[in-house]
Amino acid sequence: MKRYAYYLSCINESMTKEVDRSIDLWQKDLGIELVKMHESTCCGGSNLDYVSPKHFALVNARNIAIAEKMGQDLVVSCNTCLMTIRSAKKKLDETPELKKEVNDILKKEGLEYRGTSDVRHLLWVLVDDVGIDAIKEKVKVPLTNYRIAPFYGCHILRPSKVLGHDNPVEPSSLDQLIEALGGKTIPYEHKNRCCGFHTLLVAEEESLNVAAEALEEAIREKADFIVTPCPLCHTVLDGYQAKALKQAGDEKNSIPVFHLSEMVGLALGYTAKQLGIKRHIVT
Numbered sequence: 001m002k003r004y005a006y007y008l009s010c011i012n013e014s015m016t017k018e019v020d021r022s023i024d025l026w027q028k029d030l031g032i033e034l035v036k037m038h039e040s041t042c043c044g045g046s047n048l049d050y051v052s053p054k055h056f057a058l059v060n061a062r063n064i065a066i067a068e069k070m071g072q073d074l075v076v077s078c079n080t081c082l083m084t085i086r087s088a089k090k091k092l093d094e095t096p097e098l099k100k101e102v103n104d105i106l107k108k109e110g111l112e113y114r115g116t117s118d119v120r121h122l123l124w125v126l127v128d129d130v131g132i133d134a135i136k137e138k139v140k141v142p143l144t145n146y147r148i149a150p151f152y153g154c155h156i157l158r159p160s161k162v163l164g165h166d167n168p169v170e171p172s173s174l175d176q177l178i179e180a181l182g183g184k185t186i187p188y189e190h191k192n193r194c195c196g197f198h199t200l201l202v203a204e205e206e207s208l209n210v211a212a213e214a215l216e217e218a219i220r221e222k223a224d225f226i227v228t229p230c231p232l233c234h235t236v237l238d239g240y241q242a243k244a245l246k247q248a249g250d251e252k253n254s255i256p257v258f259h260l261s262e263m264v265g266l267a268l269g270y271t272a273k274q275l276g277i278k279r280h281i282v283t
Contacts, residue, residue: 002129005067005117006034007085009078009231010042015239016231018276019077022261023122025275026268029138030130034075034122037066043084046155046198054101060088061102061113069111073118075125077261079155079230080198086119086162121156123229123260124165127173135180140269142182146225148263149188149218149255150174151237153230157192168192174229177260181267186221190214195233200240205247211236212248218255225256227263234259238281254282 012019027034040063049056063085067074076082092099093115103112126135157168166173171192175185193214196207215237218226228234236244238257245253257280258266265275277283 001028001031001033003033003035003072004075004120004125005070005072006036007040007043007063007067007074007076007081008036008038009076009081011078011231011235015235016259018279019231019259019261021276022259022265022270023077025270026261026265029268030126030135030264032125032130035070035072037063037070037074039066043081043088046080046084049084049087054098057088057091057098058102058105060085061092061099062106062109062111064089064115064117064119065106065111065113067117068114073120075120075122077122077229077259078232079121079153080232082119082121083155083159083162089115089119090162121165121229123156123173123177126260126264127176132176132180135177135264139181139267141267143178143263143267144182144184146183147186147221147223148178148183149186149221149223149226150178150191151188151195151214151218151226151228151233151257152192153228153233154194156229174227174260178227178263181263183263183267186218186223188217188221188223190217195228195230195236197232197236200236207236208240208244208247211240212244212250215241215245215255216248216250216253219250219253223255225258227258227260229260231259241282256280256282
């Protein structure tokens with residue numbers, strides 16, 4: 001059983017509780033244990049760095065230091081948390097004076113940022129550590145009858161100098177996972193594009209236009225559902241779907257949107273009720 005320090009994202013603690021609920025069900029089936037980091041704090045999203053770079057470095061140095069104290073890599077299931085914490089790690093590793101400054105503060109709490117724990121997405125753990133072949137062997141209910149639109153989202157792909165796992169132009173890890181679970185991926189140009197979440201509060205019309213384009217392509221390609229590794233993308237594509245499609249002049253169609261943890265759970269034999277899929281707006 002390989003263990004990881006699991007970072008509790010704010011979005012999963014509030015709006016998308018079904019993500020962690022799903023992971024709790026199947027993690028040990030795949031030979032992994034995600035140990036929840038109850039002492040961690042909000043990563044600051046993609047905004048804190050612009051408001052207070054020092055606090056941005058400090059809070060995320062602390063988050064990583066907790067994982068290091070646990071002796072494990074830090075794993076997230078939110079793309080924005082991934083990009084944010086990895087960005088902070090890069091700055092800390094490349095700036096000795098900043099690292100010293102934050103460690104002077106962290107030592108009051110008995111913590112030290114050393115830079116020894118990696119920061120990874122759950123998707124990467126599944127594909128790289130568990131492995132595609134091992135996942136195939138564990139599938140109980142293959143997703144054979146489903147055409148699935150993979151929607152990676154921005155912050156698991158870009159900036160590539162911070163993330164560096166997938167080719168941001170032609171990503172493949174989520175496609176590999178879908179196929180390992182027996183599903184069929186569809187040609188989907190929007191799979192590496194933005195969902196519009198981070199402009200939703202300041203430019204709602206433009207944000208919903210972006211979401212509508214992704215939704216309409218999936219519907220046009222006759223996908224049975226969209227799957228995303230990001231709960232923020234899920235929030236827009238599911239929670240704001242009706243509004244986005246109405247703005248685009250399409251009020252007749254809809255398409256379910258699943259988080260990758262729910263898709264994995266379905267293929268491993270768990271029910272939609274167990275996985276919390278009924279919490280979605282579109283089901």
